[in-house]
Amino acid sequence: MIGRALKAYIGTYRRHVAFVVATVAITAVFTAVNSASVISDYARLGQPIAWGKPVMFETTSALAILIMLPLIIRVGEVWPPTRATWLRQVPRYILASLIFSAGHVTLMVIMRQLLYTPLFGGSYDFFRGGYGAIPYEYWKDLRTFVLLTGAFFLLKDAMAGRAAKKGMAPIELRSGATRILLDPAEFLYAKAAANYAEIITLTGESLARITLKELEEKLKEGGVQAVRVHRSMLVNRAMIQTIDPLPGGDMKLALKGGHTLRASRRYKAGLDQ
Helix, strand or coil, X not given: CHHXXXXXXXXXXXXXXXXXXXXHHHHHHHHHXXXXXXXXXXXXXXXXXXXXXXXXXXXXXXXXXXXXXXXXXXXXXXXXXXXXXXXXXXXXXXXXXXXXXXXXXXXXXXXXHHHHHHHHCCCCCCCXXXXXXXXXXXXXXXXXXXXXXXXXXXXXXXXXXXXXHCCCCCEEEEEXXXXXXXXXXXXXXXXXXXXXXXXXXXXXXXXXXXXXXXXXHHHHHCCCCEEEEECCEEEEHHHEEEEEECCCCCEEEEEHHHCEEEXXXXXXXXXXX
């Protein structure tokens, strides 16, 4: 159970690599700017502060946000806003923002308590000034939640628009309640996993409830040169860079993005077309 949950958690990051990388980059910039700002403010007031404290505080906050990022992605996947449904989604967004804030504060406080004593001595008490900090933290987290979910929706729409401009509309797949919009232009290969297919693209990985045969049909309808290279593997022929023979007649395929696969000799005809 734990292993499956961990796999699903990591898979959420893999499905949206572009969004995760952008969030990490932006969070790193804000962490540096906020740390420098705090140090500068204390210096201007004539109260120098050890630079390590604001850096540690901002870094633990940033790490907690990144750990909670799959919640943002899940909200974007399951409850995408539309003109017809956005008002109905508001209570769900508020509930998700409360969970996001609780998780962010809890993780942040735990990390600070673990690091504060060995780094600076003494103890760290988040509620030293009373519980009035909770509404303030939620207000900050709510803004972060809105910005991140908004960025997720915009990036998702932009990627779908880019695929449409290429004449290749996104292929909608499902994984439980999750909607997966597969960009045909970025599809690399897929592996069968019972009634599921593990799909690898240039920007990440996802697990969809679909057989390889059904996926092959959808990809071909979407304009992808999908070919079988093994009974349990499907490849985008346009993404193959080199084909090298192996002993026994099998072949080694090098794909864009640095991926390498072994193709069965039984499916050589599909690669020769």
